[in-house]
Amino acid sequence: AEVEPGSPNPEDSLGRVLRTTGDDRGSLEHFGAALQIDPTYFASQVGLADTLTLMGDFSSARKEYDRAFQIAENSRDELYAEFQKALVYFWEGNAAEGRHELATLSERAAAKKEPNMQFAIALGRAMLAANSQDEVEQLGTLADFLERPLAGMSESDRGIARATVLRERVRVAAQSGLSDLASSTISKLEGLAASSRDLVIENAYESARGFALFLQRDYADAADELAADSHSPLVLRQLAITQEKLEKLDAAQSTRTRLQYQRGATVEWFLVTHPETDTSR
Structure with missing residues:
Protein backbone atom coordinates (compact mmCIF):
# COMPACT_ATOMS: atom_id res chain seq x y z
CA ALA A 1 0.00 0.00 0.00
CA GLU A 2 3.01 2.32 0.41
CA VAL A 3 3.63 2.20 -3.33
CA GLU A 4 0.18 3.56 -4.18
CA PRO A 5 -1.02 5.42 -1.07
CA GLY A 6 -4.02 6.95 -2.84
CA SER A 7 -5.13 3.84 -4.71
CA PRO A 8 -7.40 1.00 -3.53
CA ASN A 9 -5.56 -1.48 -5.79
CA PRO A 10 -3.00 -2.81 -3.27
CA GLU A 11 -5.65 -3.46 -0.62
CA ASP A 12 -7.90 -5.06 -3.23
CA SER A 13 -5.07 -7.35 -4.34
CA LEU A 14 -4.36 -8.40 -0.75
CA GLY A 15 -8.05 -9.16 -0.27
CA ARG A 16 -7.95 -11.52 -3.24
CA VAL A 17 -4.73 -13.23 -2.22
CA LEU A 18 -5.92 -13.86 1.34
CA ARG A 19 -9.21 -15.28 0.06
CA THR A 20 -7.37 -17.90 -1.99
CA THR A 21 -5.42 -18.95 1.12
CA GLY A 22 -8.63 -19.31 3.13
CA ASP A 23 -8.05 -16.25 5.32
CA ASP A 24 -11.53 -14.85 4.77
CA ARG A 25 -11.44 -12.49 7.77
CA GLY A 26 -8.23 -10.96 6.49
CA SER A 27 -9.74 -10.77 3.02
CA LEU A 28 -12.72 -8.81 4.33
CA GLU A 29 -10.43 -6.40 6.18
CA HIS A 30 -8.43 -5.56 3.07
CA PHE A 31 -11.47 -5.21 0.80
CA GLY A 32 -12.93 -2.92 3.48
CA ALA A 33 -9.72 -0.90 3.54
CA ALA A 34 -9.86 -0.52 -0.24
CA LEU A 35 -13.43 0.76 0.02
CA GLN A 36 -12.38 3.26 2.69
CA ILE A 37 -9.92 4.68 0.16
CA ASP A 38 -12.53 4.67 -2.61
CA PRO A 39 -16.13 3.81 -1.59
CA THR A 40 -17.09 3.45 -5.26
CA TYR A 41 -14.38 0.90 -6.13
CA PHE A 42 -16.53 -1.76 -7.80
CA ALA A 43 -13.96 -4.58 -7.80
CA SER A 44 -13.51 -4.45 -4.02
CA GLN A 45 -17.24 -4.14 -3.38
CA VAL A 46 -17.85 -7.34 -5.37
CA GLY A 47 -14.78 -8.91 -3.78
CA LEU A 48 -16.22 -8.25 -0.33
CA ALA A 49 -19.52 -9.86 -1.33
CA ASP A 50 -17.74 -12.84 -2.91
CA THR A 51 -15.77 -13.51 0.27
CA LEU A 52 -18.95 -13.36 2.36
CA THR A 53 -20.51 -15.89 -0.03
CA LEU A 54 -17.61 -18.29 0.50
CA MET A 55 -17.95 -17.81 4.26
CA GLY A 56 -21.61 -18.83 4.06
CA ASP A 57 -22.88 -15.43 5.23
CA PHE A 58 -25.42 -15.29 2.43
CA SER A 59 -27.62 -12.52 3.81
CA SER A 60 -24.68 -10.14 4.14
CA ALA A 61 -23.35 -11.21 0.74
CA ARG A 62 -26.64 -10.25 -0.94
CA LYS A 63 -26.57 -6.81 0.70
CA GLU A 64 -23.02 -6.22 -0.52
CA TYR A 65 -23.89 -7.33 -4.08
CA ASP A 66 -26.77 -4.82 -3.96
CA ARG A 67 -24.25 -2.12 -3.00
CA ALA A 68 -22.06 -3.19 -5.90
CA PHE A 69 -25.03 -2.84 -8.25
CA GLN A 70 -25.67 0.68 -6.94
CA ILE A 71 -22.10 1.87 -7.61
CA ALA A 72 -21.75 0.12 -10.99
CA GLU A 73 -20.89 2.58 -13.75
Whole structure:
Protein backbone atom coordinates (compact mmCIF):
# COMPACT_ATOMS: atom_id res chain seq x y z
CA ALA A 1 0.00 0.00 0.00
CA GLU A 2 3.01 2.32 0.41
CA VAL A 3 3.63 2.20 -3.33
CA GLU A 4 0.18 3.56 -4.18
CA PRO A 5 -1.02 5.42 -1.07
CA GLY A 6 -4.02 6.95 -2.84
CA SER A 7 -5.13 3.84 -4.71
CA PRO A 8 -7.40 1.00 -3.53
CA ASN A 9 -5.56 -1.48 -5.79
CA PRO A 10 -3.00 -2.81 -3.27
CA GLU A 11 -5.65 -3.46 -0.62
CA ASP A 12 -7.90 -5.06 -3.23
CA SER A 13 -5.07 -7.35 -4.34
CA LEU A 14 -4.36 -8.40 -0.75
CA GLY A 15 -8.05 -9.16 -0.27
CA ARG A 16 -7.95 -11.52 -3.24
CA VAL A 17 -4.73 -13.23 -2.22
CA LEU A 18 -5.92 -13.86 1.34
CA ARG A 19 -9.21 -15.28 0.06
CA THR A 20 -7.37 -17.90 -1.99
CA THR A 21 -5.42 -18.95 1.12
CA GLY A 22 -8.63 -19.31 3.13
CA ASP A 23 -8.05 -16.25 5.32
CA ASP A 24 -11.53 -14.85 4.77
CA ARG A 25 -11.44 -12.49 7.77
CA GLY A 26 -8.23 -10.96 6.49
CA SER A 27 -9.74 -10.77 3.02
CA LEU A 28 -12.72 -8.81 4.33
CA GLU A 29 -10.43 -6.40 6.18
CA HIS A 30 -8.43 -5.56 3.07
CA PHE A 31 -11.47 -5.21 0.80
CA GLY A 32 -12.93 -2.92 3.48
CA ALA A 33 -9.72 -0.90 3.54
CA ALA A 34 -9.86 -0.52 -0.24
CA LEU A 35 -13.43 0.76 0.02
CA GLN A 36 -12.38 3.26 2.69
CA ILE A 37 -9.92 4.68 0.16
CA ASP A 38 -12.53 4.67 -2.61
CA PRO A 39 -16.13 3.81 -1.59
CA THR A 40 -17.09 3.45 -5.26
CA TYR A 41 -14.38 0.90 -6.13
CA PHE A 42 -16.53 -1.76 -7.80
CA ALA A 43 -13.96 -4.58 -7.80
CA SER A 44 -13.51 -4.45 -4.02
CA GLN A 45 -17.24 -4.14 -3.38
CA VAL A 46 -17.85 -7.34 -5.37
CA GLY A 47 -14.78 -8.91 -3.78
CA LEU A 48 -16.22 -8.25 -0.33
CA ALA A 49 -19.52 -9.86 -1.33
CA ASP A 50 -17.74 -12.84 -2.91
CA THR A 51 -15.77 -13.51 0.27
CA LEU A 52 -18.95 -13.36 2.36
CA THR A 53 -20.51 -15.89 -0.03
CA LEU A 54 -17.61 -18.29 0.50
CA MET A 55 -17.95 -17.81 4.26
CA GLY A 56 -21.61 -18.83 4.06
CA ASP A 57 -22.88 -15.43 5.23
CA PHE A 58 -25.42 -15.29 2.43
CA SER A 59 -27.62 -12.52 3.81
CA SER A 60 -24.68 -10.14 4.14
CA ALA A 61 -23.35 -11.21 0.74
CA ARG A 62 -26.64 -10.25 -0.94
CA LYS A 63 -26.57 -6.81 0.70
CA GLU A 64 -23.02 -6.22 -0.52
CA TYR A 65 -23.89 -7.33 -4.08
CA ASP A 66 -26.77 -4.82 -3.96
CA ARG A 67 -24.25 -2.12 -3.00
CA ALA A 68 -22.06 -3.19 -5.90
CA PHE A 69 -25.03 -2.84 -8.25
CA GLN A 70 -25.67 0.68 -6.94
CA ILE A 71 -22.10 1.87 -7.61
CA ALA A 72 -21.75 0.12 -10.99
CA GLU A 73 -20.89 2.58 -13.75
CA ASN A 74 -22.21 0.56 -16.69
CA SER A 75 -24.66 -2.19 -17.56
CA ARG A 76 -21.91 -4.82 -17.74
CA ASP A 77 -20.95 -4.22 -14.10
CA GLU A 78 -24.61 -4.08 -13.05
CA LEU A 79 -25.24 -7.47 -14.66
CA TYR A 80 -22.09 -8.91 -13.12
CA ALA A 81 -23.21 -7.90 -9.63
CA GLU A 82 -26.63 -9.43 -10.30
CA PHE A 83 -25.03 -12.61 -11.67
CA GLN A 84 -22.86 -13.10 -8.59
CA LYS A 85 -25.89 -12.45 -6.39
CA ALA A 86 -27.92 -15.06 -8.32
CA LEU A 87 -25.18 -17.63 -7.71
CA VAL A 88 -25.75 -17.27 -3.95
CA TYR A 89 -28.84 -19.46 -4.37
CA PHE A 90 -26.62 -22.33 -5.47
CA TRP A 91 -24.15 -21.82 -2.63
CA GLU A 92 -26.98 -21.97 -0.09
CA GLY A 93 -28.41 -25.13 -1.66
CA ASN A 94 -31.41 -23.69 -3.55
CA ALA A 95 -30.47 -24.65 -7.11
CA ALA A 96 -34.03 -24.48 -8.47
CA GLU A 97 -34.42 -20.84 -7.45
CA GLY A 98 -30.92 -20.13 -8.74
CA ARG A 99 -31.78 -21.50 -12.17
CA HIS A 100 -34.95 -19.42 -12.26
CA GLU A 101 -33.00 -16.28 -11.34
CA LEU A 102 -30.33 -16.96 -13.97
CA ALA A 103 -33.01 -17.44 -16.63
CA THR A 104 -34.54 -14.07 -15.73
CA LEU A 105 -31.12 -12.41 -15.67
CA SER A 106 -30.29 -13.89 -19.07
CA GLU A 107 -33.31 -12.10 -20.53
CA ARG A 108 -32.21 -8.81 -18.96
CA ALA A 109 -28.71 -9.17 -20.41
CA ALA A 110 -30.17 -9.81 -23.86
CA ALA A 111 -32.46 -6.78 -23.54
CA LYS A 112 -29.47 -4.60 -22.62
CA LYS A 113 -27.49 -6.03 -25.57
CA GLU A 114 -24.48 -6.71 -23.33
CA PRO A 115 -22.84 -9.68 -25.12
CA ASN A 116 -20.02 -10.22 -22.60
CA MET A 117 -22.46 -10.78 -19.75
CA GLN A 118 -24.90 -12.61 -22.04
CA PHE A 119 -22.06 -15.08 -22.55
CA ALA A 120 -21.06 -15.28 -18.87
CA ILE A 121 -24.64 -15.76 -17.66
CA ALA A 122 -25.46 -18.32 -20.36
CA LEU A 123 -22.30 -20.29 -19.59
CA GLY A 124 -23.10 -20.25 -15.88
CA ARG A 125 -26.68 -21.37 -16.58
CA ALA A 126 -25.43 -24.26 -18.70
CA MET A 127 -22.81 -25.42 -16.22
CA LEU A 128 -25.37 -25.29 -13.40
CA ALA A 129 -28.10 -27.03 -15.42
CA ALA A 130 -30.20 -29.69 -13.74
CA ASN A 131 -28.75 -32.52 -15.87
CA SER A 132 -26.06 -33.19 -18.46
CA GLN A 133 -28.50 -33.30 -21.37
CA ASP A 134 -29.72 -29.78 -20.56
CA GLU A 135 -26.14 -28.60 -20.19
CA VAL A 136 -25.05 -30.05 -23.55
CA GLU A 137 -28.04 -28.46 -25.28
CA GLN A 138 -27.50 -25.05 -23.66
CA LEU A 139 -23.80 -25.12 -24.51
CA GLY A 140 -24.67 -25.90 -28.12
CA THR A 141 -27.02 -22.91 -28.27
CA LEU A 142 -24.36 -20.69 -26.72
CA ALA A 143 -21.72 -21.91 -29.18
CA ASP A 144 -24.06 -20.97 -32.03
CA PHE A 145 -24.60 -17.50 -30.51
CA LEU A 146 -20.83 -16.95 -30.44
CA GLU A 147 -20.19 -18.07 -34.02
CA ARG A 148 -20.85 -14.62 -35.50
CA PRO A 149 -19.30 -11.24 -34.58
CA LEU A 150 -21.13 -9.48 -31.75
CA ALA A 151 -21.36 -5.73 -31.26
CA GLY A 152 -19.74 -4.88 -27.94
CA MET A 153 -17.51 -7.98 -27.77
CA SER A 154 -14.00 -7.94 -29.21
CA GLU A 155 -13.03 -10.67 -31.66
CA SER A 156 -10.32 -11.81 -29.25
CA ASP A 157 -12.83 -12.18 -26.42
CA ARG A 158 -15.32 -13.90 -28.71
CA GLY A 159 -12.71 -16.46 -29.75
CA ILE A 160 -11.80 -17.22 -26.15
CA ALA A 161 -15.48 -17.44 -25.21
CA ARG A 162 -16.15 -19.92 -28.04
CA ALA A 163 -13.19 -22.03 -26.97
CA THR A 164 -14.37 -22.03 -23.37
CA VAL A 165 -17.86 -23.17 -24.37
CA LEU A 166 -16.58 -25.88 -26.70
CA ARG A 167 -14.12 -27.18 -24.07
CA GLU A 168 -16.91 -27.35 -21.51
CA ARG A 169 -19.08 -29.23 -24.02
CA VAL A 170 -16.27 -31.75 -24.53
CA ARG A 171 -15.87 -32.13 -20.77
CA VAL A 172 -19.56 -32.90 -20.24
CA ALA A 173 -19.76 -35.15 -23.30
CA ALA A 174 -16.66 -37.12 -22.32
CA GLN A 175 -17.69 -37.55 -18.70
CA SER A 176 -21.19 -38.56 -19.83
CA GLY A 177 -19.77 -41.18 -22.20
CA LEU A 178 -20.84 -39.28 -25.35
CA SER A 179 -17.68 -40.02 -27.29
CA ASP A 180 -19.02 -39.00 -30.72
CA LEU A 181 -20.12 -35.59 -29.48
CA ALA A 182 -16.80 -35.12 -27.70
CA SER A 183 -14.91 -35.99 -30.88
CA SER A 184 -16.91 -33.70 -33.17
CA THR A 185 -16.62 -30.81 -30.73
CA ILE A 186 -12.86 -31.31 -30.42
CA SER A 187 -12.66 -31.02 -34.22
CA LYS A 188 -14.36 -27.60 -34.01
CA LEU A 189 -11.94 -26.55 -31.29
CA GLU A 190 -9.00 -27.73 -33.35
CA GLY A 191 -10.12 -25.56 -36.24
CA LEU A 192 -10.60 -22.57 -33.97
CA ALA A 193 -7.16 -23.02 -32.41
CA ALA A 194 -5.49 -23.35 -35.82
CA SER A 195 -7.13 -20.20 -37.18
CA SER A 196 -6.64 -17.99 -34.13
CA ARG A 197 -3.17 -18.95 -32.86
CA ASP A 198 -4.28 -17.63 -29.47
CA LEU A 199 -2.53 -19.43 -26.60
CA VAL A 200 -5.66 -19.42 -24.42
CA ILE A 201 -7.65 -21.08 -27.21
CA GLU A 202 -4.82 -23.56 -27.82
CA ASN A 203 -4.84 -24.47 -24.12
CA ALA A 204 -8.61 -24.97 -24.23
CA TYR A 205 -8.18 -27.32 -27.20
CA GLU A 206 -5.46 -29.32 -25.46
CA SER A 207 -7.37 -29.64 -22.20
CA ALA A 208 -10.49 -30.69 -24.12
CA ARG A 209 -8.43 -33.47 -25.70
CA GLY A 210 -7.36 -34.40 -22.18
CA PHE A 211 -10.95 -35.00 -21.08
CA ALA A 212 -11.57 -37.18 -24.14
CA LEU A 213 -8.34 -39.16 -23.66
CA PHE A 214 -9.30 -39.82 -20.04
CA LEU A 215 -12.57 -41.33 -21.29
CA GLN A 216 -10.46 -43.64 -23.47
CA ARG A 217 -8.35 -44.56 -20.41
CA ASP A 218 -5.25 -43.09 -22.05
CA TYR A 219 -4.23 -41.52 -18.75
CA ALA A 220 -0.63 -40.63 -19.63
CA ASP A 221 -1.57 -38.60 -22.71
CA ALA A 222 -4.61 -37.19 -20.91
CA ALA A 223 -2.37 -35.83 -18.15
CA ASP A 224 -0.06 -34.18 -20.71
CA GLU A 225 -2.98 -32.44 -22.42
CA LEU A 226 -4.77 -31.41 -19.21
CA ALA A 227 -1.57 -29.87 -17.87
CA ALA A 228 -1.76 -27.25 -20.63
CA ASP A 229 -4.46 -25.29 -18.80
CA SER A 230 -3.62 -24.25 -15.25
CA HIS A 231 -6.35 -21.60 -14.98
CA SER A 232 -9.49 -23.75 -14.99
CA PRO A 233 -10.44 -25.34 -11.65
CA LEU A 234 -12.33 -28.13 -13.43
CA VAL A 235 -9.31 -28.94 -15.60
CA LEU A 236 -7.00 -28.93 -12.57
CA ARG A 237 -9.36 -31.26 -10.72
CA GLN A 238 -9.39 -33.64 -13.70
CA LEU A 239 -5.60 -33.46 -13.93
CA ALA A 240 -5.28 -34.45 -10.27
CA ILE A 241 -7.67 -37.38 -10.78
CA THR A 242 -5.67 -38.46 -13.85
CA GLN A 243 -2.36 -38.26 -11.97
CA GLU A 244 -3.86 -40.41 -9.21
CA LYS A 245 -4.85 -42.99 -11.85
CA LEU A 246 -1.19 -43.00 -12.91
CA GLU A 247 -0.20 -43.41 -9.23
CA LYS A 248 1.74 -40.13 -9.39
CA LEU A 249 0.54 -39.13 -5.96
CA ASP A 250 3.08 -36.35 -5.35
CA ALA A 251 2.14 -34.72 -8.65
CA ALA A 252 -1.55 -35.07 -7.83
CA GLN A 253 -1.04 -33.41 -4.44
CA SER A 254 0.86 -30.57 -6.09
CA THR A 255 -2.00 -30.10 -8.57
CA ARG A 256 -4.56 -30.04 -5.78
CA THR A 257 -2.49 -27.38 -4.01
CA ARG A 258 -2.52 -25.27 -7.19
CA LEU A 259 -6.25 -25.88 -7.43
CA GLN A 260 -6.78 -24.42 -3.97
CA TYR A 261 -5.38 -21.10 -5.18
CA GLN A 262 -8.28 -20.86 -7.65
CA ARG A 263 -10.70 -20.44 -4.72
CA GLY A 264 -13.41 -17.91 -5.47
CA ALA A 265 -17.17 -17.39 -5.70
CA THR A 266 -17.25 -18.67 -9.28
CA VAL A 267 -19.31 -21.32 -11.05
CA GLU A 268 -16.26 -23.55 -11.60
CA TRP A 269 -15.19 -23.35 -7.96
CA PHE A 270 -18.73 -24.15 -6.88
CA LEU A 271 -18.71 -27.29 -9.05
CA VAL A 272 -15.28 -28.32 -7.75
CA THR A 273 -16.42 -27.98 -4.13
CA HIS A 274 -19.90 -29.41 -4.74
CA PRO A 275 -19.19 -32.38 -7.06
CA GLU A 276 -22.65 -33.82 -6.42
CA THR A 277 -24.10 -30.88 -8.41
CA ASP A 278 -21.79 -31.38 -11.40
CA THR A 279 -24.12 -32.95 -13.99
CA SER A 280 -21.21 -34.53 -15.88
CA ARG A 281 -20.07 -36.65 -12.94
